[in-house]
Amino acid sequence: MIKVESISKSFGSLKVLDNINLNISPGEVVVVIGPSGSGKSTLLRCINYLEKIDDGKIYIDGKLVGKKEINGRLVEAPAKEVYKMRENIGMVFQRFNLFPHMTVLQNITEAPVLVKKVSKQEAFKQALQLLEKVGLDEKANAYPAHLSGGQQQRVAIARALAMEPKIMLFDEPTSALDPELVGEVLAVMKDLAKEGMTMVVVTHEMSFAKEVADRVIFMDEGKIVEEGPPSQIFTNPSHPRTREFLVKIL
Amino acid sequence: MQIIELGKVSNSGVMKVATGFVWDWAFVLKMLPLLLKGAVMTVTLTACAITFGTGIGLIIAFMKIIKNPVLNFIGGIYTWVFRGIPLLVQLFIIYYALPMVLGITLDAFPAAVIGISLCGGAYIAEIIRAGVQSVDKGQMEASMSLGMGYFQAMRRVIVPQTYRRLIPPMGNEFITLLKDTALVSTITMTELTRTAQIYSASHFKPFEMFLTAGVIYLILTTFFTVVFGKLETKLAQSE
Numbered sequence: 001m002i003k004v005e006s007i008s009k010s011f012g013s014l015k016v017l018d019n020i021n022l023n024i025s026p027g028e029v030v031v032v033i034g035p036s037g038s039g040k041s042t043l044l045r046c047i048n049y050l051e052k053i054d055d056g057k058i059y060i061d062g063k064l065v066g067k068k069e070i071n072g073r074l075v076e077a078p079a080k081e082v083y084k085m086r087e088n089i090g091m092v093f094q095r096f097n098l099f100p101h102m103t104v105l106q107n108i109t110e111a112p113v114l115v116k117k118v119s120k121q122e123a124f125k126q127a128l129q130l131l132e133k134v135g136l137d138e139k140a141n142a143y144p145a146h147l148s149g150g151q152q153q154r155v156a157i158a159r160a161l162a163m164e165p166k167i168m169l170f171d172e173p174t175s176a177l178d179p180e181l182v183g184e185v186l187a188v189m190k191d192l193a194k195e196g197m198t199m200v201v202v203t204h205e206m207s208f209a210k211e212v213a214d215r216v217i218f219m220d221e222g223k224i225v226e227e228g229p230p231s232q233i234f235t236n237p238s239h240p241r242t243r244e245f246l247v248k249i250l
Numbered sequence: 251m252q253i254i255e256l257g258k259v260s261n262s263g264v265m266k267v268a269t270g271f272v273w274d275w276a277f278v279l280k281m282l283p284l285l286l287k288g289a290v291m292t293v294t295l296t297a298c299a300i301t302f303g304t305g306i307g308l309i310i311a312f313m314k315i316i317k318n319p320v321l322n323f324i325g326g327i328y329t330w331v332f333r334g335i336p337l338l339v340q341l342f343i344i345y346y347a348l349p350m351v352l353g354i355t356l357d358a359f360p361a362a363v364i365g366i367s368l369c370g371g372a373y374i375a376e377i378i379r380a381g382v383q384s385v386d387k388g389q390m391e392a393s394m395s396l397g398m399g400y401f402q403a404m405r406r407v408i409v410p411q412t413y414r415r416l417i418p419p420m421g422n423e424f425i426t427l428l429k430d431t432a433l434v435s436t437i438t439m440t441e442l443t444r445t446a447q448i449y450s451a452s453h454f455k456p457f458e459m460f461l462t463a464g465v466i467y468l469i470l471t472t473f474f475t476v477v478f479g480k481l482e483t484k485l486a487q488s489e
């Protein structure tokens with residue numbers, strides 16, 4: 001479903017992603033862990049092309065992301081195609097990034113109506129279903145500022161789901177939350193995983209990783225140092241750097 | 251004729267207050283219609299400058315924000331030039347120098363409007379650019395991640411968030427534009443300041459004329475302050 005082929009990315013002289021290879025199958029839940037600055041966010045952002053890559057290729061459903069092959073040469077794809085591709089990939093951010101000038105309902109219906117040209121009526125119906133799913137149906141007309149962090153993040157998840165994506169990317173979705181609010185967000189993510197959503201999750205919530213992840217990836221200095229099922233990574237990591245990191249966060 | 255010796259320091263070092271100066275109400279009342287006529291011109295100039303200046307500001311801000319090096323450059327040059335040269339000099343160039351170079355003679359009114367609008371546009375562009383760029387980057391990213399295009403995101407997500415932050419600096423800028431219209435008195439535009447100037451000279455009553463003009467300016471600027479203050483609280487409530 002997602003195929004990352006030896007991609008590299010630098011900011012100036014800083015190599016943030018260094019020859020990353022990754023294959024994610026439909027329905028798989030992949031948790032990415034690693035120290036700050038190891039390139040986890042950048043990897044997610046490259047997958048939906050919020051960040052351009054310097055080298056390598058990314059395929060979603062066999063289709064090249066952000067590039068086009070013309071006479072065997074890779075060129076940047078037109079912006080329209082990139083926008084279209086992003087409809088299939090939902091993203092949830094650490095800081096929620098809800099639209100503060102819109103109600104919860106408007107936050108969720110905005111993109112389907114604007115981008116997919118779904119009728120307003122239909123979008124509202126779907127939004128209410130999604131709100132029910134994330135347990136916030138009574139907050140439909142509230143503004144984000146009046147919600148707790150946990151509620152905001154659940155709205156953000158509903159907003160992403162409203163585009164009916166095939167893949168969901170989560171970038172530290174619970175790390176801006178007070179500890180008592182983490183559970184409600186993780187619960188929604190677990191439900192999503194059970195429904196078979198393909199997910200890439202950057203998180204340091206080990207309980208979540210152990211329970212839901214099919215695979216854990218440990219990144220350091222722009223490289224995938226080690227990957228495997230959570231049981232193996234957490235109890236018996238083969239790489240000393242993984243061990244060092246786990247000691248610090250567990 | 252009364253002699254005005256306001257603020258003159260006597261040899262004992264004590265301030266002497268206006269020797270024999272008497273405020274002439276009758277003269278003020280007689281001149282008020284003329285001053286008000288000048289004020290109407292000041293308001294007209296301000297209205298034109300706000301309209302065109304905002305239009306120019308929007309265009310230049312757009313050129314500076316969009317990801318296009320050529321447009322960025324042009325927008326940058328524009329604000330560099332029109333913010334970097336005193337408005338007074340710009341007015342002289344437009345009114346006195348351009349006719350000599352290009353052979354186009356402009357009437358004082360269009361020259362005044364063009365001068366103030368071009369200069370005000372540069373400031374307004376900076377205000378709008380700063381407003382748009384003060385919106386959290388996460389908003390554009392969230393919009394993009396939902397499949398929105400750049401312009402869709404700008405129109406629906408980014409720009410609406412700037413309205414409230416733009417109100418105080420725009421209010422300031424409109425007040426500045428209003429006060430800057432006084433400068434066009436130098437290119438023979440008979441607005442409030444020039445009216446005061448003309449009649450204070452012909453009747454030797456500078457104090458009455460300029461103080462009255464000052465009060466009229468104060469009323470006009472207060473109007474902006476009040477309106478923008480109201481707008482701000484109104485938008486603050488709706489958020």
Ligand SMILES: Nc1ncnc2c1ncn2[C@@H]1O[C@H](COP(=O)(O)OP(=O)(O)OP(=O)(O)O)[C@@H](O)[C@H]1O
Nearest residue numbers: 011012014016034035036037038039040041042043
């Ligand atoms: N737009 C950018 N310009 C310059 N440097 C950047 C940019 N974005 C990220 N970086 C740098 O790239 C490196 C990797 O960043 P990234 O955000 O991917 O790390 P991360 O693993 O997500 O870290 P964290 O756990 O702190 O979120 C960091 O050193 C960061 O400072």
Ligand SMILES: [Mg+2]
Nearest residue numbers: 040041042171
């Ligand atoms: Mg990060």
